[in-house]
Amino acid sequence: DAGVIQSPRHEVTEMGQEVTLRCKPISGHDYLFWYRQTMMRGLELLIYFNNNVPIDDSGMPEDRFSAKMPNASFSTLKIQPSEPRDSAVYFCASSRKFSGNTIYFGEGSWLTVV
C-alpha cells in the first residue's frame, strides 16, 4: 500500500516567496493532518481535516499560513509570504479516525527559507 505522499521533499526559497506543500493521504483515510517539526518546538499540529473539511486550525501560526483540501486525495499547505522562521520540516499525516487510531506520517517536506 502506498503511504502518505508529500512533495516537494526539499525546498529552498527566498524570504517573501510563496511556498506550496502538497500531500496525498492514504486512500480511505478520513482525516488529514499537517504538522510542523522544529528543534525549538518539536512536533506541532497545525491543522486537520475531516472528510475534506477543516476542523481545527488553531495551530496555524498566523495568516501567512493557509491549508486546503479540495478532495479526499489531495491537500496543500501554503505559506505566503515565507519568512526564515518558517524553516522546518512539514509533515502530512492521515488516519481513519480522529483519535484512538494510528496516524500515518509522510516523509516530510524540508523547507528552508533564506
Place this chain on the structure above:
Amino acid sequence: GESVGLHLPTLSVQEGDNSIINCAYSNSASDYFIWYKQESGKGPQFIIDIRSNMDKRQGQRVTVLLNKTVKHLSLQIAATQPGDSAVYFCAESFGNEKLTFGTGTRLTIIP
C-alpha cells in the same frame, strides 16, 4: 551564540542488549497511546499502540507497558540492532481529543 532547543533525553545501548525508553504522559484520562520511531531524515513511523484497558502489549521485538497509576509508558526493544537508532516519541489521546506528542528520546545503538 548558543542555540536553544528541545533537550532530547538520550539513551545509548550496546548492540544486542535490550533497551527501555520511558515516557511520562500528562493526562490521566488518556485512553490511547502510541509509540513512533523517527529515523534521521524521515517521518515518524508507527511502532506499537496500546489502549488504557491493557497494561502490556507485545509486538515483534517490542513491548509497550502502561502504568496508569503513575501515568507512565515504556517501550522495550529486545536485542537491539543498529537500525533501531532513532528518536522515539510517545503520543497520547483521550476520547475525541487530538494526539499529543512527547518531545522524544534519542536512542543510539553502539556496534
